[in-house]
Amino acid sequence: MAKEYKTIREVVGPLMLVDHVEGVKYDELVKIKQANGEERIGKVLEVDKDKALVQLFDSAQGLKIASAKAVFLGHGIEIKLSPDILGRVFDGMGRPIDGGGEIIPEKVMDINGTPLNPVARDYPNEFIETGISAIDGLNTLVRGQKLPIFSGNGLPHAKLAAQIARQARVRNSEEKFAVVFATTGITFEEADFFISDFKKSGAIERSVLFMNLANDPAIERIATPRMAITCAEYLAYELGMHVLVIISDITNYAEALREVSAARKEVPGRRGYPGYMYTDLASLYERAGRIKGKNGSITQIPILTMPEDDKTHPIPDLTGYITEGQIILSRELYGRGITPPIDVLPSLSRLKDKGIGEGKTREDHAETMNQLFAAYARGKEAKELATILGEAALSDVDILYSQFATAFEEQYVLQGYTTARTIEETLDIGWKLLTILPRTELKRISVEKINKYLPKEE
Numbered sequence: 001m002a003k004e005y006k007t008i009r010e011v012v013g014p015l016m017l018v019d020h021v022e023g024v025k026y027d028e029l030v031k032i033k034q035a036n037g038e039e040r041i042g043k044v045l046e047v048d049k050d051k052a053l054v055q056l057f058d059s060a061q062g063l064k065i066a067s068a069k070a071v072f073l074g075h076g077i078e079i080k081l082s083p084d085i086l087g088r089v090f091d092g093m094g095r096p097i098d099g100g101g102e103i104i105p106e107k108v109m110d111i112n113g114t115p116l117n118p119v120a121r122d123y124p125n126e127f128i129e130t131g132i133s134a135i136d137g138l139n140t141l142v143r144g145q146k147l148p149i150f151s152g153n154g155l156p157h158a159k160l161a162a163q164i165a166r167q168a169r170v171r172n173s174e175e176k177f178a179v180v181f182a183t184t185g186i187t188f189e190e191a192d193f194f195i196s197d198f199k200k201s202g203a204i205e206r207s208v209l210f211m212n213l214a215n216d217p218a219i220e221r222i223a224t225p226r227m228a229i230t231c232a233e234y235l236a237y238e239l240g241m242h243v244l245v246i247i248s249d250i251t252n253y254a255e256a257l258r259e260v261s262a263a264r265k266e267v268p269g270r271r272g273y274p275g276y277m278y279t280d281l282a283s284l285y286e287r288a289g290r291i292k293g294k295n296g297s298i299t300q301i302p303i304l305t306m307p308e309d310d311k312t313h314p315i316p317d318l319t320g321y322i323t324e325g326q327i328i329l330s331r332e333l334y335g336r337g338i339t340p341p342i343d344v345l346p347s348l349s350r351l352k353d354k355g356i357g358e359g360k361t362r363e364d365h366a367e368t369m370n371q372l373f374a375a376y377a378r379g380k381e382a383k384e385l386a387t388i389l390g391e392a393a394l395s396d397v398d399i400l401y402s403q404f405a406t407a408f409e410e411q412y413v414l415q416g417y418t419t420a421r422t423i424e425e426t427l428d429i430g431w432k433l434l435t436i437l438p439r440t441e442l443k444r445i446s447v448e449k450i451n452k453y454l455p456k457e458e
Contacts (some may be wrong), residue, residue: 001196003072008032008065014219015263016054018070020083020086025075032056035067043219045076045264055260058216065297075269076112077223080105081234084177089195092212111226113287119318122290127355128299131167131420132160134342134413136287137430138369139327143170144240144290146300146323150251150316152309155329158190159417160199161246161303161341165207167420168244171360175295176241179203180208182228184221185252196302208235209244214252221256229287229298236296242300245288250281250304254315270314279298285322322348338414345377359422364449368430371444372408374410374439379405397441404436431455 001337007019016032024047032054040063046053054070078101079094089098094111096102104356124144130136140413151157165179182197183191191211198204208231212224225247247253254273261274269275269320288300302323308315309331320326330343356365379401386394386402394402412429415421421429431453434442 002074004068004228005072005431006068008068008231011056011063011065013263015045015055016056016060016065016070017381018052018054020050021047021052021072022050024072028076029075030054030072031061031071031073033069033071034064034108044072045260046398053264055219055263059217069393074109075437077226078110079227079230080108081231081238083239085231086235087205087207089209089211090201090227092138092216092220093229093264094210094227097211101344103156106116107234107238109234111223112283113226113230113274116287116289116291116387120291120293122292123354124290124297124351125354126173127171127359127360128242129167129169129171129423130164131422132163132340132342133415133421133429134344134347135164135327135339136361136423137365137412137426138323138344138352138373139342139347139349140352140355141168141299141301141349143299144288144297145349145351146288146302147325147327147349148300148302148316148319148323149327149329150311150319151303151305152330152331153305154332155305155331155341156339156417157248157303157305157329158193160342161248161301161330162194163340163417164301165198165244165246165449166201166203167368170242173242177206178232178235178241178243179207180210180228180232180235180245181207182212182224182245182247183254184212184247185211185216186249186251189212191422218256218259218297221253222260224252224282225253227320229284232298233287236298237291237294242296245298245300245365246303247284247300248303250302250319251307251315254281254304260451262453273314277314278321278440279408280320282322285319316416325352333409333413336409338409339416340413342413344373344413345380349420356456364431364445364453365423365427367445367449368427368434368453371434371442372412372430374444375401375434375441376408379403379408397438400409400441402435404433407436408433427453445446 010067011016028044030042042054042056045055119190124142126143128141288298290297323347328343335343382398383403
């Protein structure tokens with residue numbers, strides 16, 4: 001039930017104080033109506049007895065508080081949903097920006113969602129094929145997982161995100177697959193790249209896009225990922241679809257959180273971020289998963305740029321605690337033209353062993369994955385040793401490992417942004433690379449699998 005008040009006391013920056021209110025709730029949506037008919041939107045940030053602190057989504061410039069009315073709508077930010085949202089592009093507040101007209105809703109949902117009952121959660125165990133060898137082969141994505149990409153400023157995470165959105169699929173399944181793609185605080189140029197890439201490849205047909213730009217208000221940036229995840233929950237649990245949610249860039253989201261926190265004069269935590277940032281990020285990430293008895297699932301790939309490439313910065317640090325691993329992009333690989341520049345050694349998917357093996361990928365997947373990891377790690381060590389002491393200091397086997405590391409980066413990791421490899425192709429490339437090493441070095445693979453899969457010398 002909407003309640004109307006003409007008791008706006010003051011406006012400071014994006015914040016507005018309303019006196020003598022009753023029954024107002026935290027996060028409630030507020031319309032500010034002016035005498036000339038103009039309307040602005042805000043939401044309740046704080047309630048103290050009969051006072052409500054409202055944050056405006058738009059600038060307060062030109063707002064005449066003497067004649068303005070604050071209308072409290074009795075609900076939080078909501079999104080209109082129907083099967084027609086597929087193929088559509090919305091702004092950060094869920095308003096259509098593709099010229100396709102308003103959505104006639106079958107359901108209206110609060111974007112803050114409802115917590116999942118932990119007992120109702122099902123364990124993620126189904127492989128999602130992204131078509132990218134460094135992910136599928138070594139850091140496998142599993143349906144219902146949350147696997148962030150840790151990037152840095154200037155690294156091509158946008159191209160990688162678009163590639164995953166374009167290529168991702170659940171193997172051996174006729175079930176419907178959808179992508180919900182949300183951007184927070186990006187430039188118009190980046191937004192245009194995503195929209196045109198989705199349209200050009202036809203991926204738009206199974207996608208929903210939410211675009212929040214850098215010049216949009218900070219408070220809208222906080223709503224955008226929740227819009228996307230609520231949309232994903234509708235597609236997954238109401239329509240039974242497998243949904244991949246990609247959010248880029250979580251760093252801009254956290255900066256908006258810090259901006260709103262500073263406006264409220266809260267006591268800052270690490271590096272000025274609010275002390276509740278861990279809880280806030282968890283309220284996004286923990287909405288991924290599978291529910292027992294429901295066909296649909298939500299898999300999340302949040303993307304964040306690490307300030308100064310620092311993994312210990314609060315944003316990647318807290319994200320790493322909540323999520324099940326991370327894919328890390330390397331500036332050094334990118335400088336050498338290896339694309340996508342995924343650094344496989346510090347990258348990790350904690351659920352990878354649950355989504356691989358016979359019936360899911362192939363029986364040799366787990367053993368070859370372990371062998372490739374070990375061989376690449378030793379090859380990198382050999383290269384570092386050669387840099388310090390010279391190649392003469394390397395043994396014959398070390399030289400082979402060094403050659404393996406170079407070939408691994410150039411043939412396995414390097415594949416560009418337009419190539420989609422099946423898991424069989426990825427595994428076969430791995431076996432071909434292992435022929436560089438003597439058979440005696442393949443200690444992590446059973447003799448039976450070596451005889452079956454290792455290419456014979458010509």
